[in-house]
Amino acid sequence: MCGMPQPPPVRRTPQRPARPDASMSLLNNVMDHSLDDGYAEAAARKRAEGQSGMPKTLRAKLGLAAGLVLAALVVTVGAAQARVAAPVVAKEREELIDRINQETQSADTLEGEVDSLRTHVGDMQREALKKHGGDKGELMGVLSGALAVHGPGVRLVVDDAKSAQTEGGSGPRESAGFADTGRVRDRDLQRVINGLWQSGAEAVSINGQRLTALSAIRAAGDAILVDNKPLVPPYTVLAVGDGQRLSTRFQDSPDGLYLHALKENFGIRTSISAQDDLRLPAAPSVIVRTAQPRAEQKGTS
Known part of the structure; x- marks a missing residue:
């Protein structure tokens, strides 16, 4: 007895249960791919070329050490130059001090000459007052300040x-x-x-x-x-x-x-x-002036 053909059995694939965070796909993508693709490619390329063997901290320490060495070198060179230039500076300072002392002595000498000339001029003025002032010469000298x-x-x-x-x-x-x-x-x-x-x-x-x-x-x-x-x-x-x-x-x-x-x-x-x-005392310097009467001008009629 021929029966009716039966359809082959259907295989059912078991379905995965839905993720509880399926609704947060953008956040999941950020968490799963925290490193940008461009940065990842660059890092892979550096690793392939052998340039990523030195850690950043080591490179920073080496840079700091190089800076300290350079600073020490600059200070050493500056100290050496100062030590070489010190005798020259000391010599120039001594020469400057000698010039100041010489100029000071010259100024003192000139000041003494001025005082001597001023005294001589005062003596001559007093003699002139006595000579030309007659019996009132001394009084004129007192009133004018020419005599002490x-x-x-x-x-x-x-x-x-x-x-x-x-x-x-x-x-x-x-x-x-x-x-x-x-x-x-x-x-x-x-x-x-x-x-x-x-x-x-x-x-x-x-x-x-x-x-x-x-x-x-x-x-x-x-x-x-x-x-x-x-x-x-x-x-x-x-x-x-x-x-x-x-x-x-x-x-x-x-x-x-x-x-x-x-x-x-x-x-x-x-x-x-x-x-x-x-x-x-007498005045240090007195200017002697003479006065003469003006001649009367004759008017014209």
Whole structure:
């Protein structure tokens, strides 16, 4: 009995269970291929060429060692060059010191010659005053400052205030452009000297420097110049004259009252006293000038 042909049995392939992270395919790809393909090919090529046998740390250490060796070489060469150049530098320094000493000696010699010539000129001027001044030649020499004088007078000392470097003030002196009102200014000394002349002084000096009719008291920064020579406080003013009378007349004069106001308002220190004998030197140089009467011009009608 022929039966109907039966179909061959079907083989079923067992299916793998689905991965739990199948939905995270992009993340899986990054984790499975953390090294880029280009980097992987380059690494493979270097390995094939034999260039990847030295670790990076070893190469870094070798580079550092080479840098240290180079630095040591530079320092050694510099030290050797300095050791070679040291004698030359020392010799040049000694030569420079010798030149400075020679120039200093030359300057001292020239300064001595200038002082000697100035003294000679002063002597000649005094002789000329005695010769051509007649019986008033000595008086002319005293008044002009060409002769040294001595006699009674007053000693006036003017000094900066104790707070001159730390404190300021307010008043006319500050409004005039002076930030430190406790310092003695050139105009203060000008008023003092003019007041002494007006009170009857016959000869005046400041810090040992004789004043004449042509003397100038000026300022250069914080320094006071008398005939272009700087002075430092305290300023000692000597004035030859009738001591007690000169002192009284000066203190009662407008300039003496001005000095008293500086003392009371700004702390400038002053002291005045009559002296029995003062000695004032002659002026270092006096310019002798002569005057002649002008001829009258006749007018034309």
